[in-house]
Amino acid sequence: MKQTLQLRLGQHLTMTPQLQQAIRLLQLSTLDLNQEIQEVLESNLMLETEEEGQARENPIEAGDDASADTRERATQEPNGTDREIDPEGTVMPQELPVDSDWSDVYDSYLPAVSAPQQDDGMDTDFLAQKSSAPTLQDHLSWQLNLTPFSATDQAIATAIIDAINEDGYLTSSLEEILDTLDAPDIGLEEVEAVLHRVQAFDPPGVAARTLRECLLIQLRQLPEDTAWREEAVRVCNGFFNLFAGADNAQLKRQLKLSDADISQIGHLIRSLHPRPGTRIAQSEPEYVIPDVMVSKRSGAWYVELNPEATPRIRVNPDYAKLIRRADQSDDNTCLKNHLQEARWFIKSLTSRNETVLRVATKIVEFQRDFFEYGEEAMKPMVLRDVAEALSLHESTVSRVTSQKYMYTPRGTFEFKYFFSSHLTTSGGGECSSTAIRALIKKLIAAEKPNKPLSDNKISSLLGDQGIQVARRTVAKYREAMGIPPSNERKRLL
Numbered sequence: 319m320k321q322t323l324q325l326r327l328g329q330h331l332t333m334t335p336q337l338q339q340a341i342r343l344l345q346l347s348t349l350d351l352n353q354e355i356q357e358v359l360e361s362n363l364m365l366e367t368e369e370e371g372q373a374r375e376n377p378i379e380a381g382d383d384a385s386a387d388t389r390e391r392a393t394q395e396p397n398g399t400d401r402e403i404d405p406e407g408t409v410m411p412q413e414l415p416v417d418s419d420w421s422d423v424y425d426s427y428l429p430a431v432s433a434p435q436q437d438d439g440m441d442t443d444f445l446a447q448k449s450s451a452p453t454l455q456d457h458l459s460w461q462l463n464l465t466p467f468s469a470t471d472q473a474i475a476t477a478i479i480d481a482i483n484e485d486g487y488l489t490s491s492l493e494e495i496l497d498t499l500d501a502p503d504i505g506l507e508e509v510e511a512v513l514h515r516v517q518a519f520d521p522p523g524v525a526a527r528t529l530r531e532c533l534l535i536q537l538r539q540l541p542e543d544t545a546w547r548e549e550a551v552r553v554c555n556g557f558f559n560l561f562a563g564a565d566n567a568q569l570k571r572q573l574k575l576s577d578a579d580i581s582q583i584g585h586l587i588r589s590l591h592p593r594p595g596t597r598i599a600q601s602e603p604e605y606v607i608p609d610v611m612v613s614k615r616s617g618a619w620y621v622e623l624n625p626e627a628t629p630r631i632r633v634n635p636d637y638a639k640l641i642r643r644a645d646q647s648d649d650n651t652c653l654k655n656h657l658q659e660a661r662w663f664i665k666s667l668t669s670r671n672e673t674v675l676r677v678a679t680k681i682v683e684f685q686r687d688f689f690e691y692g693e694e695a696m697k698p699m700v701l702r703d704v705a706e707a708l709s710l711h712e713s714t715v716s717r718v719t720s721q722k723y724m725y726t727p728r729g730t731f732e733f734k735y736f737f738s739s740h741l742t743t744s745g746g747g748e749c750s751s752t753a754i755r756a757l758i759k760k761l762i763a764a765e766k767p768n769k770p771l772s773d774n775k776i777s778s779l780l781g782d783q784g785i786q787v788a789r790r791t792v793a794k795y796r797e798a799m800g801i802p803p804s805n806e807r808k809r810l811l
Contacts, residue, residue, distance in 0.1 A: 340666040344714070345671060347721035348607040348627050354665075355629060357484040364637050364660040371461070416439035454486065454524075455479055457598045461519045467512075473499060474512040478525060486524040486595025487532070488513070530558045536590045549573070550586045561587070564808035608725035610678040612689070619689060621679045623671055624725070631667070633660050673710075677718045680704050681736050689726060689734070693756035698748045699737050741787060755795050757785070763799055770804040781801050 346354060359365050427700035456481045467475060477498050481490035490498075492509050499509075517525045522539045525534035537551050552573070553561050560568050561584070569580055591597065606626050641653045650750075681704065701719070707711045719733035740754045758776055765771045771779070773792045780787045 336662050336666065339662065340669055342664050343670045343716070345717040345720055348609055348723075349605070350721075351628055351670075357633065358663055359631065362656050362660050362663070364633050364656040365631050365663070366634045369633055371632060371634070382468075398489045440546075453486060453597070454482065454595045454598045458482070458516070458524070460514075460520055465515070467515075470501070470504065471508075471512050471515075473501075474504065474509055475516055478513055478516050481594070482525055483596050485593040486521065486526070488525050488527050488600075512720075515755075521591070521594040521597045523591060526594075529592060530554055530591065532594065533587060533590050546579075546582050546584075546586050549575070549583050550578070552585055553587065562784060562806075564805060573750070600760075606723050606730060608730055610673055610724050612678075612682055612724055612726040614689070614727065619682050619686065621682050623674065623675055628667075631770075633664070672716055673714070674722060676708055677704060677710075677715060677733070678722075678724060680707055681724075681733065685736050689728065692728070694753050694760070696736070696738065696750040696752040696756070697737065698750040700739075701737065703756045741785065741791075745751065749793070754780070754785060754787060755799060757783070758792060758795055759799060759801070765807075768808065770807040 327598075330775055340366065343351065345353070359367070380606060425529060439770075459476075462472065462475050474495070477495050478488065481488055481495060481652075483489050483809075492506055492513065496509050513525060517523075517535050519525070523532040523536045526535055534551065534554050537547060537554065540547050553569070557569060557572055560572070566577070566580055572575065573580070575583075587648065607627050611622050611624050613620055613622075613667060636652065638657060642650055679700075682689065684699050684703065685697060687697060701712045701715045704710075705715045719737070722733045724731050735752075738750045741749050741751065741754065757780060761771060761776055761779055771790045773796065777787050777789045777792050780792070793803075801807075
């Protein structure tokens with residue numbers, strides 16, 4: 319067998335741990351980054367915050383004064399065992415009398431611990447109160463326990479409450495609720511009677527099966543002297559489809575009322591809540607910490623990192639001095655590894671902040687008109703535009719714009735908000751989809767309530783401004799903004 323020697327050339331891309339760490343930090347949000355920094359501070363002894371370092375190097379004067387006062391009191395206090403023990407437990411003696419027992423003295427210094435007290439039936443465990451937000455079912459069950467029900471009716475009411483969705487509507491029929499009870503002695507009439515009692519619970523309109531029933535429940539719970547209450551009940555009972563379809567001419571003929579009367583009735587009905595369950599259901603607030611701050615000074619827009627977003631960290635100089643270059647012991651090797659990891663982490667963190675600042679600055683530069691004039695002046699922009707301007711990869715810009723926020727005089731926006739598709743105008747230019755949405759919203763806000771603009775009319779008005787938008791596109795943007803169609807927006811003044 320003849321041996322041969324071959325030479326091959328090739329390229330191999332390897333992601334180092336440092337690069338992987340930098341990429342991972344780049345895509346983290348501010349809250350996740352703070353958590354990551356805290357974990358690194360706890361695991362790496364070489365890292366510390368700048369506040370901790372300054373406090374160690376320059377002790378505050380108040381602390382020096384406090385220690386001086388302590389020393390002064392110690393010199394002034396008499397020696398020996400003749401010193402009396404403070405009965406209030408405010409001062410702990412340095413030494414106890416020889417003939418005293420520890421339990422006789424030390425108990426007086428312990429604060430009195432009592433069992434949790436309940437005032438007016440309220441739980442004093444604040445941690446338990448904050449553990450989860452109250453739901454609609456919790457609110458209804460609380461009212462159920464305060465209402466006199468028989469054992470059978472309480473079981474029926476519990477089944478009804480379980481079948482109510484977050485909007486406050488009953489999602490199961492009475493027959494289905496009866497089947498879940500599995501009680502042959504309970505009839506459908508008894509289930510319906512309990513349902514009416516549950517419908518009297520707070521919030522008004524809860525446990526309704528339809529929107530019409532929800533509005534009727536709320537109207538009947540209004541004071542009897544409420545203006546137009548009886549007329550509104552009549553409309554919801556017999557002419558709800560006409561009201562929903564904004565057929566005001568037919569309503570006037572059926573009710574024999576004037577336009578002003580129909581308008582007052584409509585105003586009363588629209589003041590009711592169509593989704594009563596949302597009044598009780600509370601969602602946990604989502605806190606947003608802006609990564610950058612945008613401000614206008616002397617006619618120019620400036621972008622700067624939020625100093626409160628992330629803590630500033632550094633290498634502990636005292637621990638770094640303990641490293642000996644020629645020492646190969648385990649302790650010294652551990653210190654070297656921690657120091658190297660600390661430097662990598664600080665470098666990755668600095669690179670992340672620089673990249674975020676560069677991307678934010680370029681976004682403000684591209685969307686200057688937005689900051690000056692608002693959404694209608696938003697320009698079309700994609701990731702490629704920023705990537706080419708900064709000589710970055712599109713994936714890097716995508717990571718930077720994910721879960722990063724910008725505080726501006728016009729509000730707090732996510733970086734991705736400034737990126738949008740474009741449509742070609744009649745003049746050969748481009749218009750951002752965000753600007754088109756703002757224009758549609760502006761046109762609808764200025765329309766006449768008794769003669770709303772159709773999607774075709776909005777498309778025509780945008781065409782007059784040089785923006786060619788199809789009717790289907792207008793409908794898509796309108797639905798995305800949660801604006802109903804023209805037939806549902808029609809109403810009298």
